[in-house]
Amino acid sequence: MSGGVVRVTGELIAVRRAGAYHHLTVVAPGVAELAHPGQFVALAVGGPTSANLLRRCFSLHRVKPSGTYGGTVDVVVSAVGAGTRWLTALRPHDPVDVVGPLGRAFPLPAEPVPCVLVGGGYGSAPLFWLAETLRERGCHVELVLGAASEDRLFGVVEGRRSADAVHVTTDDGSAGTKGWVSDVLGEVIERTKASVVYGCGPMAMLRSVTEVAAAHGAVAQVAVEESMACGIGVCMTCVLPVTGADGRTRMVRSCVEGPVFRGDRVRWDALDGGITRVPDDAVGAPRPGGH
Amino acid sequence: MSGGVVRVTGELIAVRRAGAYHHLTVVAPGVAELAHPGQFVALAVGGPTSANLLRRCFSLHRVKPSGTYGGTVDVVVSAVGAGTRWLTALRPHDPVDVVGPLGRAFPLPAEPVPCVLVGGGYGSAPLFWLAETLRERGCHVELVLGAASEDRLFGVVEGRRSADAVHVTTDDGSAGTKGWVSDVLGEVIERTKASVVYGCGPMAMLRSVTEVAAAHGAVAQVAVEESMACGIGVCMTCVLPVTGADGRTRMVRSCVEGPVFRGDRVRWDALDGGITRVPDDAVGAPRPGGH
Amino acid sequence: MADMTTALGATRLPNPVMTASGCAANGKELHRFFPVSDLGAFTTKTVMRDPRSGRPTPRMAETDSGMLNSIGLQGPGIETFCVDDLPWLATQGARVLVSVAGGTAEEFGEVVDRLVTSPGWPAVVGVEANISCPNVANRGLVFACDPVSSERVVRIVRGRVPAGTPVFAKLTPDVTDVVAIASAALGAGATGLTMINTLLGVVVDTDRLRPRLAGVTGGLSGPAILPVAVRAVWQVTAAMRAGLLPRAPVIGVGGVRTGADALQLVAAGASAVQVGTATFNDPSAPRRVLAELEAEIDRHGFDRFADVVGIAHERTAAP
Amino acid sequence: MADMTTALGATRLPNPVMTASGCAANGKELHRFFPVSDLGAFTTKTVMRDPRSGRPTPRMAETDSGMLNSIGLQGPGIETFCVDDLPWLATQGARVLVSVAGGTAEEFGEVVDRLVTSPGWPAVVGVEANISCPNVANRGLVFACDPVSSERVVRIVRGRVPAGTPVFAKLTPDVTDVVAIASAALGAGATGLTMINTLLGVVVDTDRLRPRLAGVTGGLSGPAILPVAVRAVWQVTAAMRAGLLPRAPVIGVGGVRTGADALQLVAAGASAVQVGTATFNDPSAPRRVLAELEAEIDRHGFDRFADVVGIAHERTAAP
Numbered sequence A, B: 001m002s003g004g005v006v007r008v009t010g011e012l013i014a015v016r017r018a019g020a021y022h023h024l025t026v027v028a029p030g031v032a033e034l035a036h037p038g039q040f041v042a043l044a045v046g047g048p049t050s051a052n053l054l055r056r057c058f059s060l061h062r063v064k065p066s067g068t069y070g071g072t073v074d075v076v077v078s079a080v081g082a083g084t085r086w087l088t089a090l091r092p093h094d095p096v097d098v099v100g101p102l103g104r105a106f107p108l109p110a111e112p113v114p115c116v117l118v119g120g121g122y123g124s125a126p127l128f129w130l131a132e133t134l135r136e137r138g139c140h141v142e143l144v145l146g147a148a149s150e151d152r153l154f155g156v157v158e159g160r161r162s163a164d165a166v167h168v169t170t171d172d173g174s175a176g177t178k179g180w181v182s183d184v185l186g187e188v189i190e191r192t193k194a195s196v197v198y199g200c201g202p203m204a205m206l207r208s209v210t211e212v213a214a215a216h217g218a219v220a221q222v223a224v225e226e227s228m229a230c231g232i233g234v235c236m237t238c239v240l241p242v243t244g245a246d247g248r249t250r251m252v253r254s255c256v257e258g259p260v261f262r263g264d265r266v267r268w269d270a271l272d273g274g275i276t277r278v279p280d281d282a283v284g285a286p287r288p289g290g291h
Numbered sequence C, D: 001m002a003d004m005t006t007a008l009g010a011t012r013l014p015n016p017v018m019t020a021s022g023c024a025a026n027g028k029e030l031h032r033f034f035p036v037s038d039l040g041a042f043t044t045k046t047v048m049r050d051p052r053s054g055r056p057t058p059r060m061a062e063t064d065s066g067m068l069n070s071i072g073l074q075g076p077g078i079e080t081f082c083v084d085d086l087p088w089l090a091t092q093g094a095r096v097l098v099s100v101a102g103g104t105a106e107e108f109g110e111v112v113d114r115l116v117t118s119p120g121w122p123a124v125v126g127v128e129a130n131i132s133c134p135n136v137a138n139r140g141l142v143f144a145c146d147p148v149s150s151e152r153v154v155r156i157v158r159g160r161v162p163a164g165t166p167v168f169a170k171l172t173p174d175v176t177d178v179v180a181i182a183s184a185a186l187g188a189g190a191t192g193l194t195m196i197n198t199l200l201g202v203v204v205d206t207d208r209l210r211p212r213l214a215g216v217t218g219g220l221s222g223p224a225i226l227p228v229a230v231r232a233v234w235q236v237t238a239a240m241r242a243g244l245l246p247r248a249p250v251i252g253v254g255g256v257r258t259g260a261d262a263l264q265l266v267a268a269g270a271s272a273v274q275v276g277t278a279t280f281n282d283p284s285a286p287r288r289v290l291a292e293l294e295a296e297i298d299r300h301g302f303d304r305f306a307d308v309v310g311i312a313h314e315r316t317a318a319p
């Protein structure tokens, strides 16, 4: 029945600060065994009396299929709202209700090609595991990590262990190069001759990662972050316009057909100011005078 | 501004099992100082993400106006639903949001008369403090504690310290006399020549306490337990029909005009099977053809 | 700090936050937690002509993020209100929005007639006609479910309240077309609208397998209904902006627990906001919501509360 | 264990728990968590004639104990449904309640015409006409807001669905008189009613000060609305028991998260229950609700589920 996904009541075994974020380790038997880099988990929030019905989604930072406690999953959480504040206030041994692994993982190149991995803020969380997986396959891997400020960078030290090189940018210059990841990305692609760029972070960053990659002859694979009500493909809230192999644009579910998409397939032109339009040429788009 | 009531974010300092119940001690500065036996507190449940908007009410078991941590209040909680389960799962140092003290306390006799205090289940919680207060005033005090079974009795040992004698009944005979508190109450009133009977427990018990007291020439003061949405007198959900000094029956708020009422003033005839009718002779009762 | 004053017709209030009728009694109880004069206005429990005992109990059931109530407009009647409650509020310096009702349109008028002669009248900043109550003459159908009944009541109330004093019609969301009812009320001379009253609901007790409320049905309130309240305010305000309804102030109510909740109603078009059920959770909720709303207005850098009223309409891309 | 079978017109289902349309896609996703054939029936996402992209995003906003959605009936159209989805459900042994809609009454008919010729048709245990969608011909007013439009759609659907197959009309609660709409639907030949669809709501984003949904309004669902769903089922069932409406099966939906929630709808009169938004919280919610409902029926000592349907009406004292 499981079809690659389980729901399990796990147990928090560790929570520690990591700059502006919280790093949580949860025993979640069954999840780790099935997971690949780029997939995510959906965590219930608020406990039995919760008014917050919807699960919160988090990229898998790392997984340990076995261990003292059984399989564990690690996530990096930015406490921004009711649900993430609840999660980051949990204490060891508290139950955590997990559904996962969810979504499509980062596709791995068949050949050992050089790769650049770009993370914005907590978006870097899944990249270290991805970097290690790529290097096991013989890829040269460099990381570009960016954030607004130093405390919002995640995993710079970890990155030095996982990748061949780490480049850091911050908007305010409090660490690394002052500026955006896109300011340094082109140079890194050129120098490493990367043919794949993986990206995870805010939408605007993913768009420019896609553009810079294209300009330097690389393919971008980006993990998007859309509001998701279910995370499992049943609600149709998480859609975005993506052009298929047939050249036609459809509103596709980022929870099951994503969150990883080829950057050049995403219709960035439809995204503006927090709203994603349905492109006029999308399959089934509203036509003047109704459908 | 306070007018005898405060709202304060307290801190749980101890929670321990007491038979079928949980005994909670909460630091709640300001509450203890104002409280009298028979009053109650209203505790918020579920924390910041709670879907349970309404506070839960609990009789004050004991208060300590000062102490290592500041004033504390003790309550005895039976975990029966979402809110009480949440409360009894709290751990020391968790915050507890308290409004109190609320309601009218047990009126104390002006003279040192003998008194009988009758508690059903956790309804005995406020009686030990009351017993000590009465004995300080020179009253002879005996307790009658009843419950369905031994584990649902509260405070038998404590009662032996607080009162001159303790009588126990259980429905199933697992402790004390098999039967109801009303089965032994008459004898205790007669023997002690009690002129006041205080009661706290289920409505059916309060009714028979009132009847037995009347039959033996004593006045009953009973603390009722109505569903309360606000606990502070603003919502009108907690009413029950009570006859006033003018002989007229009104639907009065048990949270501010109670929870303690003179038993012979409560219109027990209007209570049936979990529903309390508006007596036809009540002030403002619906009349045929509208008001 | 922003200028928090707001205008309800000719009346200016120092701030836009009020209690909701029936969720604050008539002030004395809440005054133990904060001075009732801090609020823009104090909305009183709906008062009818005669004393009323209300409905049998249980009168309440908790629901997810809300509750059901069936109080049945229990109260001492307009006479006692005028003698005891209104003078007390006046003494505290409260600005009072008096909620009135009747089982018939004419009864509304009788209540108002008595009210305006009360020595406490100068404290009254407006009258709220709670037309979301049953019309005895029309099979108990709620007045505000029907444009004709709504019109009749509002016309009577408007006619008996001195011209300078605003009259608000309080609408139920349990209608197919709230704009049509709003139109009837404004057409009959209402200064503005209060939206929304509770939604009709039933809770079944799954132990006894019967309705939990002795009166079977009750009104659903609390945060659960906030999106419905925001929608109702949005629809009516949109109709006003489109010229389909005369422009008039709206008092938003339903599910407000925080300043951000209040801001939702304000941005949707409400010139004032009432706090109801949240008060049962936090006795100082109306006062706290005011402080939080002020902080929100400041955070957004607005100088005047009035500039935020209805702003979400301007910031919405045409569909 | 109690006999959990239930009858929807001529159709008998092994148990009364279903998915709710649009909250379970067309089965493959949930089948990873439990066998879709465990349910009494599987209700499919509303399908229209042509492929539809749905509305822009954001399409959802969380609310207290609920959520707002504005999917806009995104789907591949009836052709793909008949070729891909229905046969898959049939292969799994699911009993399928197919939800259909159209922008016009006639489009409902076209969808049904195609459906009945599908090779998967034998798996269909009923058709649910989602008349809580906008009527293009009537200023986008929802069909189920108007008895005449409701009647017209149901008559067409009933006429094209083979006589032995039940037709359910799915109603919106956003009306003044749900009994009147129920009456129109039953009068036009509906076998029964599904109640309720979502409530219209708006959420304002208090950072951007504009509606959170790109489409401004959305449908409110989840536990927040359970009391409204129970009320709607109660009113219609009461009208049937009073002889004001023909007796007909009701499918209850709205806010069900637990077996006890389902039991509320059943005791109020529902012969079956759908689980929607709760599935987003717990992917196996429909299956779990079935197990919990069975346990509730057993706890009460009933031998047959059917004996509990509407029982709260019998246990209510006359008012």
Ligand SMILES: Cc1cc2nc3c(=O)[nH]c(=O)nc-3n(C[C@H](O)[C@H](O)[C@H](O)COP(=O)(O)OP(=O)(O)OC[C@H]3O[C@@H](n4cnc5c(N)ncnc54)[C@H](O)[C@@H]3O)c2cc1C
Pocket: A040, A054, A055, A056, A057, A058, A059, A060, A075, A076, A077, A078, A079, A080, A081, A082, A083, A084, A085, A122, A123, A125, A224, A225, A226, A227, A228, A229, A259, D061, D062
């Ligand atoms: C595939 C995926 C992977 C993610 N990975 C991470 C991660 O590794 N670390 C991390 O900190 N965050 C991650 N996020 C974002 C995270 O899910 C949101 O920050 C979180 O849901 C906010 O919940 P809240 O209760 O704190 O905020 P609230 O604002 O109270 O949430 C209200 C609703 O909006 C949704 N929502 C709010 N913000 C976002 C957002 N940015 N993205 C999607 N939905 C949102 C919530 O899920 C909820 O349904 C990821 C999101 C997705 C879709």
Ligand SMILES: Cc1cc2nc3c(=O)[nH]c(=O)nc-3n(C[C@H](O)[C@H](O)[C@H](O)COP(=O)(O)OP(=O)(O)OC[C@H]3O[C@@H](n4cnc5c(N)ncnc54)[C@H](O)[C@@H]3O)c2cc1C
Pocket: B040, B054, B055, B056, B057, B058, B059, B060, B075, B076, B077, B078, B079, B080, B081, B082, B083, B084, B085, B122, B125, B224, B225, B226, B227, B228, B229, B259, C061, C062
């Ligand atoms: C004045 C007073 C004093 C009380 N003292 C105590 C005490 O000392 N110890 C104790 O264990 N309990 C006491 N109770 C009862 C206690 O308030 C309820 O058991 C508790 O509210 C149940 O909450 P829940 O969330 O667990 O149950 P739920 O059934 O989930 O509660 C749902 C709603 O119904 C109300 N409710 C449910 N049961 C009762 C009840 N028996 N009385 C009043 N409201 C109820 C709840 O407050 C809540 O609003 C007292 C009640 C009152 C009114």
Ligand SMILES: Cc1cc2nc3c(=O)[nH]c(=O)nc-3n(C[C@H](O)[C@H](O)[C@H](O)COP(=O)(O)O)c2cc1C
Pocket: B235, B236, C020, C021, C022, C023, C045, C046, C069, C071, C073, C099, C130, C170, C196, C197, C198, C219, C220, C221, C222, C223, C225, C253, C254, C255, C256, C274, C275, C276, C277, C278
């Ligand atoms: C217990 C209770 C009693 C109420 N009594 C009245 C009333 O007398 N008159 C009135 O107009 N509204 C009354 N209401 C409705 C509220 O004023 C308000 O419109 C509604 O509860 C929605 O707001 P809220 O969610 O903030 O409570 C009452 C609500 C509750 C919960």
Ligand SMILES: Cc1cc2nc3c(=O)[nH]c(=O)nc-3n(C[C@H](O)[C@H](O)[C@H](O)COP(=O)(O)O)c2cc1C
Pocket: A235, A236, D020, D021, D022, D023, D045, D046, D069, D071, D073, D099, D130, D170, D196, D197, D198, D219, D220, D221, D222, D223, D225, D253, D254, D255, D256, D274, D275, D276, D277, D278
């Ligand atoms: C995301 C979402 C999509 C929905 N899509 C449909 C639909 O396509 N057709 C339909 O009849 N109802 C649809 N509904 C309404 C549900 O079927 C159901 O009537 C409503 O959500 C109330 O039930 P719930 O509270 O259990 O979700 C949808 C609801 C949600 C939340």
Ligand code: FES
Pocket: A227, A228, A229, A230, A231, A232, A233, A234, A235, A236, A237, A238, A239, A253, A254, A255, A256
């Ligand atoms: S989040 Fe529900 S379909 Fe993607």
Ligand code: FES
Pocket: B227, B228, B229, B230, B231, B232, B233, B234, B235, B236, B237, B238, B239, B253, B254, B255, B256
């Ligand atoms: S509980 Fe609200 S008035 Fe008593």
